[in-house]
Amino acid sequence: MTDQSQRMQDLTPDQQRQRGRSYLTWVLLLLAFFAVIAGATLILIIIGMLPTIVAFIIDRSKGKTASICVGSINFIGVFPYILSLWSQFDQLDSAMAMVGDIFTLLVMYSAAAFGWLLFLTLPSIISSFVIVLQQRKVAQLRGEQKDLIEEWGEDVAAIVEMQKLEAQEQHMEHGMEGMHEVDLEPRF
Amino acid sequence: MADALDQAAETAEEQKDMPATEKDGGAVSASENSAEASNSDDLENISPLAEKPEMPETAETQKPSPPPTEPEPKPEVAAPPKAKVKSKNIPMPDRNEDAPPLDAAEHPPVTVNGRYVVYPSMALKELNSPQAMAYAAEDRREPGRQVFALVCKPGLPTRTHLMRELKGQRIGGLLLMIDFGPVFWHAIDQTTIVVIYERPLGGRFVSSFGDSPPRVNEYELGRLIVDPVAQAVSELTSMDFAHRAIRLDNLFFIDKEKTELVLGECVTAPPGYDQPLIYEPIERAYAMPAGRGEGMSYDDMYALGITAIFALLGFNPVAKYADDELLAGKAEYGSYQCMCGNERIPLPLIEPLRGLLSDEEFERWNTEALENWLNGQKKTPIQRRPAPKPKTAFKFGGRDIRTSRAIAHAFSKNVKEAVKIIKNGKLEQWLRSSLGDSDLADSVAGAITIAKVHESSPDGSDDVLVSKVCMRLDPHGPIRYKNFSFQPDGFGAAMAMEYLRTGNFQLPAEILARDLVSYWVACQENRTPDVNVLEKTYQTLRGFARIAEMGYGMERCLYELNTNLPCQSELLRSAYVGHVDDFLTAIDEVADKVDTHDRPMDKHIAAYIATHFKHDITPHLKAISDSREETSLIGILSLYALMQWRAKTPTLFGLSSWLGGLLSPAIGTYHSRTTRRRIETEIPSLVRQGSLPELFDLIDNAERRQIDAADFEEAQIAFAHAETEIDSVIGEGVDQEKLALQSGEKATAIMALVLSMLATTVIIFVQSV
Incomplete structure (x- = not known):
């Protein structure tokens, strides 16, 4: 996921736009295909998972985690009705009846709301644990480095120091280059 | 008492009583003999140092000579103890006979090589050497054996290589050196070399005469002195050594009866170091005592000639002249004329003495010639070739000088004035017009030109210029540089003495840096193999001196040249x-x-x-x-x-x-x-x-080092990895909370997915049931 977004970031805006159009084409084609072979199920899914579609549109999180979370729980609320629909003879009428039933919609949308609730509460709790774990990891790594220094002396950090120095030099050089570029830019 | 001594004493008494003209019928003055032999009327050549108006060069006519008992102080830097003048003005080195005795309680006996016991409290002052004190000694294995010990002055470059050769080897005419070894000497709180010698039972030759002059008549001279000394020199020559300490006061009677003379020690100081200047051939006498060089049998022959003259005459015929005057006289008239020109020398002794005192090495009598003479064979008389006579004397330092050799010596004593005269062309002019030696004048001009080219560098300094001009003027003489004068084969000892005296190598280092030895080599007319070897040696030394690392530098040169130091x-x-x-x-x-x-x-x-x-x-x-x-x-x-x-x-x-x-x-x-x-x-x-x-x-340990290096590399990599990990968590520009929140969101999404999958499975399962 990260690699993909990285690749996306690497593309120019024109390329990104072109690729978005391509995805939309594929989605529309798939929808048309499913509309032909399972139109009733598709209607139920689209209506039942409207909160998920909305979440997907408004989700700005990396990896669309909010959409996944809402969608997963929303699907739990939709899935029993899909099963029920598949057991009916006249699927289209049944689907229309289901989407017209307020109770059915309440179940489906409550599931989505629970999904939202999970997404809004759990990550902060988990992140607290993650921070504690990371701090422990850093402490452990620092301890290992201290042991290495005790055994091998300060020179053991020579590579790291050198890398830092190189990075600093590079930073300084680029900074100077930037300054030159700024200075060289014609001013009107 | 030996017959010889009695006879000598008698002869001395007779000669004392007799007027000069009536002395010994067989003896004629050297001047007379010279006149007869060369049939020459030139009186100047015959008695050069006689008080005559024809001799402007000798300071006798120019300035009063100091009293004979107080010789003029020598300017040499590393001078040995000044020569004392005893026994009718015959110069002898100071043998420290006035040193106070050592207390037996504080200075217990010491042992040399576990065999010879030396008693520091029992000094044998009469056997002292100039650079070594004599003490009673005892051989533990042969208690009755008559031996004595010479304790060398520490630090002095002794002739240890010669000691090794002479150890236990009985050489005719030479005092037997029994053993030697280092011993800790409490009196100086240092370890020094102690040499064990066979004790000469008859004592020192010159001491045997008491207050009388040490004199031997012409009949006994050959047997008593010349024969044993020649024998010793001959054997030493076969060992590739020269004695270099042949002088009257270094002769000992080996037996109680005082019939047999032997040469004393020659190993406790550098070659020629203790020799009064008069005993040295001109080219070596000009050098400072430590720089006189190893020398060869020729130099021993010369010293033998001087010794013989002293023994024959019983006094020093040139005692009233200062060292510089004596050397100038020798340079101008030749050593023999200078020493014997005004003395009555017995006819049979004229040729050997003239041969021994020849100033040209190739003409000087060797041991073979001497043996032939002792056996009664005659040798073709040597024709003296006086130094070229200039039309006018060269004026320098208020003196009139007539030989280029003497000019070189005078220049080395007064560099400031010498530079003026060299640079204003007066010297060149005198060489060309008065001495008639245009080649020499050209070479001097060449040296001046080179100095001008290198004017701003040390190679063009006044000292270097004067040194080079001196070498041109006196090619066989020593290298003279800032009061440091030495024969190239004596550079090692001279450098050692300079270091011992001053604690630094300034002058020797300058001499090597200026490459003066190569210049000296270039001045030699004959490039003998020895000279070539010498040049190569000095090139190597220059290489060592240039390297400023441990094991090189001037210290390396010191030990390379003084292998026994x-x-x-x-x-x-x-x-x-x-x-x-x-x-x-x-x-x-x-x-x-x-x-x-x-x-x-x-x-x-x-x-x-x-x-x-x-x-x-x-x-x-x-x-x-x-x-x-x-x-x-x-x-x-x-x-x-x-x-x-x-x-x-x-x-x-x-x-x-x-x-x-x-x-x-x-x-x-x-x-x-x-x-x-x-x-x-x-x-x-x-x-x-x-x-x-x-x-x-x-x-x-190579293996341990390899393991250590490899492990260290691994540790460095591990450290860098840890740092990267830490950087990824809390590094610069990393928002830890945001990352943690993102992780939480991801985890929540995964949990929701898993929950969804579980729920659908359960629903399917329930529906199917």
Whole structure:
């Protein structure tokens, strides 16, 4: 996921736009295909998972985690009705009846709301644990480095120091280059 | 008392009573004889130093000579004890006979080589040498044997190589040297060389006459003096040595009856060092005492000639002349004319004396010629070739000088004035017009031109110019530079004495840097193989002197030229290291007496080992010279370990402990602290074993170093990885909370997915049931 977004970031805006159009084409084609072979199920899914579609549109999180979370729980609320629909003879009428039933919609949308609730509460709790774990990891790594220094002396950090120095030099050089570029830019 | 002595004494009495013209019927004055022999009327040539108006050069007519008993002080820098003038003005070196005796309680007997017991409280002043005090000694194995000990002055470059050759070898006409060895001498708190000699029972030759002049008549001279001395010189020549200490006061009666004379010692000082100037051939007499050079049998022959004259006359015929005047006289008229020109020399002795005192080495009589003469055979008389006579005298320093040799000597004494005269062209003009030697004038002009070219550099300095001009004027004479004058074969001893006197190598270093020896070689008319070898040697020395690393420099030159000089390191001041094999033992012994925070290495030690240790130690010297302390210490340890291993020296506890205590920086070259701690723990046990090779193996084990280096590299990589990980968590520009929240969101999404999958499965399962 990260690699993909990285690749996306690497593309120019024109390329990104072109690729978005391509995805939309594929989605529309798939929808048309499913509309032909399972139109009733598709209607139920689209209506039942409207909160998920909305979440997907408004989700700005990396990896669309909010959409996944809402969608997963929303699907739990939709899935029993899909099963029920598949057991009916006249699927289209049944689907229309289901989407017209307020109770059915309440179940489906409550599931989505629970999904939202999970997404809004759990990550902060988990992140607290993650921070504690990371701090422990850093402490452990620092301890290992201290042991290495005790055994091998300060020179053991020579590579790291050198890398830092190189990075600093590079930073300084680029900074100077930037300054030159700024200075060289014609001013009107 | 020997018949010879009685006869000599009688002759002396007779001659004292007789007027000069009535002396010994067979004897005629050298001037008369010369006149007869050469049929020449030139009186100037015959008696050069006689008080005559024709002799403007001798200072006799120019300025009053100092009293004979107070010879003019010599300007030489490393002068030996000034010559005392005794027994009718015959010059003799001071033998320290006034030194106070040593107390027996404070100075117990010492032993040489475990065999000869020397008694410091029993001085034998009458047997003193100028550079060695004589003491009673006893041979433990042969208690009745008559021996005595000569205790050398420490630090003086003794002729140890000659001692080795002479040890126990009976040479006719030479006092038997029985043994020698280093001994700690309490009176000077140093170790020095003690030489054991057979005791001459008849005492010193000159002492045998009491207050009378030491005189031998012409009949006894050959048997008593010339024969034994010639025999000794001959045997020494076959050993490729010269005695270089033949003088009247160095003759001893070996027997109680005083019938047989032998030459005394010649090993306690550099060759010719103690010789009064008169005994030296002109070219060596101009050099300072320490720089007179090894010399050859020719030089011994000359000294024999002078000795014979003194013994024959019983006095010094040129005593009233100062050294410079004497040398100028010898240079102008020749040694024989100068010494005997105004004396009555017995007819049979004229030719041998003229032969022995010939100023040309190739003309001088050798031992063979002398033997032939002793056997009654005649030799073609030598035709004296006087120095070229100038039309007018050369005026310098208020004196009129007539030979280029004397000019060179005068110039070396007064560089400031000499430079003026050289540069204003007066010298060149005099050489060309008055002396008629245009080649010499051209060479002097060439030297001036070269000096002008190098005007701004040290090569063009006034001292160098004067030195070079002196070499042109007196090509066989010594190299003279800033009061440092030496024959090239005497540079080593001169340098040693200069170092012992001043504690630095300034002048010898300048001489090498200016390449004056090569210039001297270029001035020689005949490039003999010896001269070529000499030039090569000096080129090597220049190479050494240029390298400012341990084991090189002027110290290396010192030991290369003075192979018998003991190591002059301050650390070994109380010890005597005469051979490289003794070095480790000596430094091991001094380990308890010195500050062990200092290193057991200095420039002298490095140079001494580099000169004498026969294995290649170039890498060790390179390491010792390294600016990093740890590398330098490992270099020292590796060198000493190699020496101990090669010499198979069993244990060196003191040195091991000393080095062990200094090795912290070397141990610090290991990266691993565990390894360092292990080495530090092991050092004491190895020090107790006294084994430097094992200590070195512990400190600089190749396998251990390799492992340490590899492990260190791994540790560096691990450290870098840890740093990268830490950076990814709390590095610069990383929002830890945001990342944690993102992780939480991801985890929540995954949990929701899993929950969804589980729920659908359960729903499917429930529906199907």
